[in-house]
Amino acid sequence: MYIPSKFRQSDIDCLQSIVRDYPLANLITHSDSGLDTNHIPLLLAQSGGLKFLHGHIAKINPLWKTLSDKSEVLVVFNGPNCYISPNYYPTKKETGKAVPTWNYVTVHVAGVMSFIHDKKWKLDMLNDLTRQHESTQAIPWSTADAPEDYIQKMLAGIVGLKIEISEINGKWKLSQNHPSQNRQGIVEGLSQQTDYASQKIAELVKSYNTERK
Numbered sequence: 001m002y003i004p005s006k007f008r009q010s011d012i013d014c015l016q017s018i019v020r021d022y023p024l025a026n027l028i029t030h031s032d033s034g035l036d037t038n039h040i041p042l043l044l045a046q047s048g049g050l051k052f053l054h055g056h057i058a059k060i061n062p063l064w065k066t067l068s069d070k071s072e073v074l075v076v077f078n079g080p081n082c083y084i085s086p087n088y089y090p091t092k093k094e095t096g097k098a099v100p101t102w103n104y105v106t107v108h109v110a111g112v113m114s115f116i117h118d119k120k121w122k123l124d125m126l127n128d129l130t131r132q133h134e135s136t137q138a139i140p141w142s143t144a145d146a147p148e149d150y151i152q153k154m155l156a157g158i159v160g161l162k163i164e165i166s167e168i169n170g171k172w173k174l175s176q177n178h179p180s181q182n183r184q185g186i187v188e189g190l191s192q193q194t195d196y197a198s199q200k201i202a203e204l205v206k207s208y209n210t211e212r213k
Contacts, residue, residue, distance in 0.1 A: 009170030018079045026076040031067045053163040064115045079105030080200035088189035089182040110167040116160030
């Protein structure tokens, strides 16, 4: 991923927050069958100081047969993003020199992926994944709520994924290359939009603008 220095995000807490808050990842692989992408919710896990991503695919998915075990993979987590109109820029009114752009936050994770068939590992992974995503429910669901034989049947129908992280990079493209007055104009313009992504990008641009004053 091309990352101009102004847009590079190196804060590990910020990187991990995107992985946690936007867990539906693009898992990109390459095998003799060619390039492939699977959209999979992944969980950040740690073991003995090493960081991993855990998840699963349906056993009917041919990925675990076409891709060699311990292959290198790329995982992309896309955070908030939105269109930026030149009309938000005060400098556009002065010079007319402005074009549209797109602001976004993304995290790329490179690693080595193993396929896991052990039932206990898969059940532990599902319980961890479920706890994370059920945490906001008034009465959180757990695998213990379903019949044991049903859960065992479901476990037999999936293949676990364990990705050992070798590199993690973040790109926070939030108009850092624009003067302060344009960034303030973006905050004001996006704040008038009603969609979540625009509101979130406005918050992020505002925080960067405040830090640089």
